[in-house]
Amino acid sequence: MRSQYMPDFKCDVKGLVTAFSEKIKDGYNFRGEMHNFWELVCIWEGKAIVSEDDRVYELGAGNVIFHKPMEFHKIRVEKGSYARMMVISFYANDSAFERLGDGVFELDAEKKNHLEEVFSLIEEYFDLNFYVEQKAEPDPVGEKITYLNFELFLLSILSAESRSNARQSSQSAINYKNIIDVMKDNIDKNLSASEIAAMCNLSESNVKKIFAKYTDGGVIKHFNRLKIKRAMRLLKAGHSVSETSDMLGFLNPSYFAVVFQREAGELPSHYRQSQRDKWRNLT
Secondary structure: OOOOEOOOOOOOEEEEEEEEEEEEOOOOEOOOEOOOOEEEEEEEEEOEEEEEOOEEEEEOOOEEEEEOOOOOEEEEOOOOOOEEEEEEEEEEOHHHHHHHHOOEEEOOHHHHHHHHHHHHHHHHHEEEEOEEEEOOOOOHHHHHHHHHHHHHHHHHHHHHOOEEOOEOOOHHHHHHHHHHHHHHHOOOOOOOHHHHHHHOOOOHHHHHHHHHHHOOOOHHHHHHHHHHHHHHHHHHOOOOHHHHHHHOOOOOHHHHHHHHHHHHOOOHHHHHHHHHHHHHHHO
16 A cells, blocks of 8 residues: 655544545445545445444445544445545544544534645645645645645534434445354354354345455455454553464464454564553553
8 A cells, every 4th residue: 555645743633545426326336345544435426335334324425433443434326316426535643533523513604614624735745646646836825724624624513413324224225234243253263154144044145145245355364354453452462473373263374464464454473562562662
């Protein structure tokens, strides 16, 4: 991944990664992704179906959702519909913005204008070709104005607490949540797709169909993603790589390391050490 632009002053928004605005059309079906930074998705027109973790939302005009770091998410547009959306990805002080990852927010006219202003500032003061990069001749004042405006926008969302009841209640969305709940309840086990299906009282083909709709289709791949999210917490808490592998039902630490690196982008031993170094720096 290309490196994001990092500000040289104190700010709870730690770096901008990507920014773009586009119209997605009838039948659009992004396979989904998981990354170690935050992502804002705002729907300006039309509607889109967004799934993240065990939740499924139907977003309409003026709705905004924030994907937390290492939270799998997917967006699609049903046939006969469309959506015009804006996306801004960024690194941030997770503790400052933790509540942003809880549900869908409704933007009033003032906040829509504020978000459009932020995007315009990014376009003006940075080189923007999907990735946000510093200009060859940077404007430090303009960069700070951009970051501070974006942070003010995020804080205004938190202070307003204007949440939208966008949770989808279709049977497939309910089944999807139940499957994820079963995975979380059995995260310490080494389960097959057929075993997960049986525990949910569903056929394996039905489970695969549901996962194709709300994730990138891999039942065990998604189960492993949940395990890696839990692994990151365990490693951060001080558990060894071997202990963490055993606690999450992996066949052996070597296979755990392969899955961890694939999902998190680094070896579990490196992640554990980086978290220990971060803690030492804070103390």
